[in-house]
Amino acid sequence: MKDTSGTSGASGAGTSRTSGTSGAVAPRGGGPSGETAHEAYSFACMKCGYAWEQTYDIEHHVPPTGEPFVTYYTDGKRVPSPLKHPTCVNCDGHLLRIMRSGRVATAQEALR
Numbered sequence: 001m002k003d004t005s006g007t008s009g010a011s012g013a014g015t016s017r018t019s020g021t022s023g024a025v026a027p028r029g030g031g032p033s034g035e036t037a038h039e040a041y042s043f044a045c046m047k048c049g050y051a052w053e054q055t056y057d058i059e060h061h062v063p064p065t066g067e068p069f070v071t072y073y074t075d076g077k078r079v080p081s082p083l084k085h086p087t088c089v090n091c092d093g094h095l096l097r098i099m100r101s102g103r104v105a106t107a108q109e110a111l112r
Contacts, residue, residue, distance in 0.1 A: 035059070035060040036057055036058065036059050036060070037057075037058040037060070038055065038056070038057055038058070039055070039056050039058060039101075040053060040054065040055040040056070040101030040102075041053065041054060041056075041082055041098050041099065041100070041101060042098070042099040042100065042101055042102065042103040042104040042105075043082075043086060043088075043096050043097070043098055043099075043104075044096065044097045044099070044103075044104070045088035045090060045091060045093050045095070045096055046093070046095040046096065046097060047088065047091055047093035047095055048088060048090050048091040048093060050088055050089070050090035050091065051104045051107065051108075052089060052104060053101055053102075053103075053104045053105065054074060054082065055074065055101075056072050056073065056074050056079070056082065057072070057073040057074070058070050058071070058072055058073075059071045059072075059073065082098065083098065086098060
C-alpha cells in the first residue's frame with residue numbers, strides 16, 4: 001500500500017511535527033473506499049530524550065487505477081506517515097522509538 005503523505009513542517013506543542021502539501025484542512029468522511037482508521041502512537045527521541053503521543057486519522061483510498069494508498073491526518077491537517085521518517089518535535093532528530101499509545105503517559109505517571 002502506497003503512502004502519499006506530505007513533508008515536514010511545524011505543529012503546536014504536544015503534537016508531532018507535521019505538515020501536508022498545503023496545510024489545508026482535510027476532507028472528512030474517509031477516502032473513496034470509505035474507510036478511516038484511528039491510530040495513536042507514543043514517540044521517544046533517542047537524541048534529546050523528549051517523549052510525546054500523537055493520534056492519527058488514516059484514510060484508505062482505492063483509486064480507479066486500483067493501487068490502494070493511505071493518507072494520514074492529525075488535527076485536521078494532512079501529515080507524513082509517522083512510520084516512514086519520524087521527526088522529534090523538540091530537536092528535529094530522526095532517531096525515534098515508536099511505541100504503542102499510552103507508553104509516554106504511563107512513564108510520566110510513574111515519575112510523579
